[in-house]
Amino acid sequence: MATITATTRKTSPPGIPASRAVRKLLALALLAAVLVPLAVARWGGASWPAELTVDFTGPLGRTSDWIIDNRDSHPLFLYFFGHVSNVVVISVRAVYLALLGIGWAGVTAVGALIAWRVAGVRLAVGTALAFLACGALGMWVPTMQTLALMVVAVALSVAVGTLLGLAAGLSDRMERVLRPVLDTMQVLPAFAYLLPVVLVFGIGVPAAVLATVVYAAPPMARLTALGLRGADTEVLEAVESLGSTARQRLLTARIPLARRELLLGVNQTIMMALSMAVIASVIGAGGLGDRVYQALASVDVGAALAAGIPIVLLAVVLDRVTAAAGAGLGDEDDPEPRVYGLYALLAAAAVAVAGRLLDRREWPDAATVNIAEPVNRAVDWMTGHLYSGVPVVGGTADWAGRFTTWVLDPLRDGLQWLPWWAVLLTVAALAWLIGTWRTALTAVLAMAAIGVLGVWKPSLDTLSQVLAAVAVTLVLGFATGIAAARSDRFERLLRPVLDVFQTMPQFVYLIPVVALFGVGRAPAVAAAVVYALPAVVRITTQGLRQVDHAALESARSLGATGGQQLRQVQLPLARPALLLAVNQGVVLVLAVVIIGGLVGGGALGYDVVFGLAQGDLATGLVAGAAIVCLGLMLDRVTQPTERRAKKGA
Numbered sequence: 001m002a003t004i005t006a007t008t009r010k011t012s013p014p015g016i017p018a019s020r021a022v023r024k025l026l027a028l029a030l031l032a033a034v035l036v037p038l039a040v041a042r043w044g045g046a047s048w049p050a051e052l053t054v055d056f057t058g059p060l061g062r063t064s065d066w067i068i069d070n071r072d073s074h075p076l077f078l079y080f081f082g083h084v085s086n087v088v089v090i091s092v093r094a095v096y097l098a099l100l101g102i103g104w105a106g107v108t109a110v111g112a113l114i115a116w117r118v119a120g121v122r123l124a125v126g127t128a129l130a131f132l133a134c135g136a137l138g139m140w141v142p143t144m145q146t147l148a149l150m151v152v153a154v155a156l157s158v159a160v161g162t163l164l165g166l167a168a169g170l171s172d173r174m175e176r177v178l179r180p181v182l183d184t185m186q187v188l189p190a191f192a193y194l195l196p197v198v199l200v201f202g203i204g205v206p207a208a209v210l211a212t213v214v215y216a217a218p219p220m221a222r223l224t225a226l227g228l229r230g231a232d233t234e235v236l237e238a239v240e241s242l243g244s245t246a247r248q249r250l251l252t253a254r255i256p257l258a259r260r261e262l263l264l265g266v267n268q269t270i271m272m273a274l275s276m277a278v279i280a281s282v283i284g285a286g287g288l289g290d291r292v293y294q295a296l297a298s299v300d301v302g303a304a305l306a307a308g309i310p311i312v313l314l315a316v317v318l319d320r321v322t323a324a325a326g327a328g329l330g331d332e333d334d335p336e337p338r339v340y341g342l343y344a345l346l347a348a349a350a351v352a353v354a355g356r357l358l359d360r361r362e363w364p365d366a367a368t369v370n371i372a373e374p375v376n377r378a379v380d381w382m383t384g385h386l387y388s389g390v391p392v393v394g395g396t397a398d399w400a401g402r403f404t405t406w407v408l409d410p411l412r413d414g415l416q417w418l419p420w421w422a423v424l425l426t427v428a429a430l431a432w433l434i435g436t437w438r439t440a441l442t443a444v445l446a447m448a449a450i451g452v453l454g455v456w457k458p459s460l461d462t463l464s465q466v467l468a469a470v471a472v473t474l475v476l477g478f479a480t481g482i483a484a485a486r487s488d489r490f491e492r493l494l495r496p497v498l499d500v501f502q503t504m505p506q507f508v509y510l511i512p513v514v515a516l517f518g519v520g521r522a523p524a525v526a527a528a529v530v531y532a533l534p535a536v537v538r539i540t541t542q543g544l545r546q547v548d549h550a551a552l553e554s555a556r557s558l559g560a561t562g563g564q565q566l567r568q569v570q571l572p573l574a575r576p577a578l579l580l581a582v583n584q585g586v587v588l589v590l591a592v593v594i595i596g597g598l599v600g601g602g603a604l605g606y607d608v609v610f611g612l613a614q615g616d617l618a619t620g621l622v623a624g625a626a627i628v629c630l631g632l633m634l635d636r637v638t639q640p641t642e643r644r645a646k647k648g649a
Helices: 002-011 018-042 057-070 075-119 121-136 140-170 172-187 190-201 205-229 233-241 246-257 259-283 287-297 301-327 335-357 372-385 396-417 420-434 437-453 456-486 488-503 506-517 521-545 549-557 562-573 575-599 603-614 617-638 642-648
Strands: none
Touching (some): 075 121, 075 205, 075 301, 140 205, 140 246, 140 259, 140 287, 172 617, 190 575, 190 617, 246 259, 259 287, 259 603, 287 506, 301 488, 301 506, 396 506, 396 521, 437 456, 437 617, 456 488, 456 521, 456 575, 456 603, 506 521, 549 562, 562 575, 575 603
């Protein structure tokens, strides 16, 4: 096996040379030896020094009061934000009335028609059943409210994202300017987008739509730029040789060649918009998200599940239809399906007209099934029999309590016990080891900004939950990903489960954990683990499956066992993918830990929810800014720089 190890080392990515890591740590230790004694002498104590804290409550409160007082009189609001708000409200209402106007039968027929046209009969039947299930659960009107908001938000997100993507795809300068902005936007939790738009537009549909647009536009911009920059150069040169202008090359070559990326961008935009539209119920979006939010606030699991199931069905249908549309590009055009499509469109229109003439547009009450009561009875039974007192294994409440006592509390207390300069030093070391000094500086400044904002302890509380959830996620994700990479059968069984879990909005994950564990920090961590796990599993599996087969064959020829191949060949060669899995796991965990403030997670998530609920925008905005800084720091600490990634490839 000594020979196998040597062979593996020759073929494995170099990663960080030990000498370079030592030099970085020595340089950081030297810098700390100079600065830390000065900091301790000037600002003693473990917690962030009060002298370095800036009270933003007064300025933010005055700004909030000024905006509220001038929202109906200032020209900026009357002639710009007011018109934007009116356009959004009118658009959402028009779509909503149109959906109600064609009735449940018409909406179901049109949805099934679109699914059949892009993906075939099987998905069309699934789409029809999904819409019928929404009605049967008594959620037809909330579903239409969510769908109307989605239509407007996605249209705006695609338009904004396409324009930004065109700018980044056609201009190197714009690409350099937009890249850090899009990077930062994509690592921010969804909650961080709510407060700024509430400050300007107030509680209501306009704020919800515009928060959704800001959250969902970056994937469209990124994929549009990627598609334009990845266009076949030979085709572009051939078009240019014919004397075409830049505009003609864009319309006739670049955009057609980037169609797959554009549709993938639409798919990602739709999924992120649905996730955000549900979360935006906190600021008055209405629809299904509002039903879930109200049910969770009263710990009514049955009502939350009745609204959560339509959200999942809507997410799965939208994901499958848009993904099938992208996969179907490039197929030969056949006039016969177009004829069938015309007939199907006429049939859908006939169904809608018939429903309107017969005054059967509303879902019939007799066809509604109430699942809230039996679900709540099941939850009551679980509370009485499974929460605690189960012989040997204990109950779910016992598990949550032990996890809180043995893991979350010590981790939080340990982080808050550490001197503030030790936290900054640890962040600097991790970020510099995995990146460059610029990465370390960015991470340290982001962490220091949290202290300046005056929310050092709540941020460390949130960080403790993130670290605990990430540890559990990585253990489960790496183990599952390794098993899926080594077994084709297990991977095939796992794929549909991961597909469904990756399409579910963040909000929905709170429902089952509240049913199982009640409220508190442990349920918030559990929801974060379940939400982040599919991405970690997929990236790990893909990374291990893409390992150079020549290296594996070489190890097998030297008599390496399966475990030796995994430890000494696959894992070292898959290191970039594993680091990406860690980064994505951290970002996704943070997003749900923040939302966990709705179910007793406390810390920064609670401050945001409290600020929104009580109208205390100063508290909410400070917590939102701290979330942004925490997300930026965690991203920089876990994301290798592009230069380092290339060296490891």
